[in-house]
Amino acid sequence: MNNKYQIKYKFPTNLEYNRLFKSVGWDFRTDDKINAIRENSIFTVCVYLKNKIVGMARVVGDGCYFTVYDVVVRTEYQNNGIGAILLNEIISWYKSFEDDDTYLYLGASKNREKFYEQFGFIARPYGDVGAGMKYDPDYKKLN
Numbered sequence: 001m002n003n004k005y006q007i008k009y010k011f012p013t014n015l016e017y018n019r020l021f022k023s024v025g026w027d028f029r030t031d032d033k034i035n036a037i038r039e040n041s042i043f044t045v046c047v048y049l050k051n052k053i054v055g056m057a058r059v060v061g062d063g064c065y066f067t068v069y070d071v072v073v074r075t076e077y078q079n080n081g082i083g084a085i086l087l088n089e090i091i092s093w094y095k096s097f098e099d100d101d102t103y104l105y106l107g108a109s110k111n112r113e114k115f116y117e118q119f120g121f122i123a124r125p126y127g128d129v130g131a132g133m134k135y136d137p138d139y140k141k142l143n
Contacts, residue, residue, distance in 0.1 A: 005082065006048040007089060011038040016046075016053045023074040042066075045089040047073075047082050057086040059093070059104075066094060068106035087119045107132050 012020065014034045022028065029037070038044075040060055047055040055073040059066050068090055073082045094104050108116050113123045125131045 004049060005054075005085065006051075007085065008046045008048060009044065009089075010046065011041060011044045011058070012046055012053050012056055017056075020053055020056060020072055020074060023076075024072055026072070041069075043090065043093050045086055045093075047085055049077070055082040055086055057090055059090060064102055066102065066104045068104065071106070083115065084119075087116070091119060105132075107134075 011017075014031050017034050018028055037058075041058040042061050044056065044058040046053055053074075054077040057071040058069050060069060061067065068087075071083060071086055073086075091104075094102075098104075106116060106121060108121075108123075113121075117123065
C-alpha cells in the first residue's frame with residue numbers, strides 16, 4: 001500500500017459523506033438519512049489523503065449475509081489503487097469470521113464487474129444463483 005494514504009475504520013462525517021458522493025455525481029443525502037446509514041453499517045473503511053477523504057466503502061449485514069455498499073473513490077483519485085485498498089480491507093474484515101454459513105455480496109455498477117472479479121466476486125447469474133435484482137415497480141412504465 002502507498003504510505004501517503006491513511007486508512008480509518010470509521011464512518012465519515014455527514015459533510016465528508018456528501019462531498020465524496022457529490023464528487024462522483026451521486027445524490028445528496030439529508031443528515032437524517034446519513035445518520036440512519038451510519039447506524040446500520042456494521043463495518044466502514046475510509047481512505048484519506050492529507051486529512052481529506054478520497055474513498056470509502058461500507059458493509060451492512062445480519063451475521064449471516066453481508067452486502068458491500070458505497071464503494072466510492074473521488075473521481076480525481078480513481079485508478080490509483082484506492083478502490084483496491086477499500087475492497088482488500090473489507091475482505092480482510094470478512095475473512096476474520098467467515099465460515100460455511102456466511103456470505104458476502106455486492107451490487108456492482110454497470111460495467112464495473114471486472115474490477116470486483118479480481119477480488120473473488122462472481123457476476124450473477126451463475127450456477128444455481130440468479131441475478132441480483134432491485135425493486136423498481138415503475139421500470140416497465142419507463143421502458
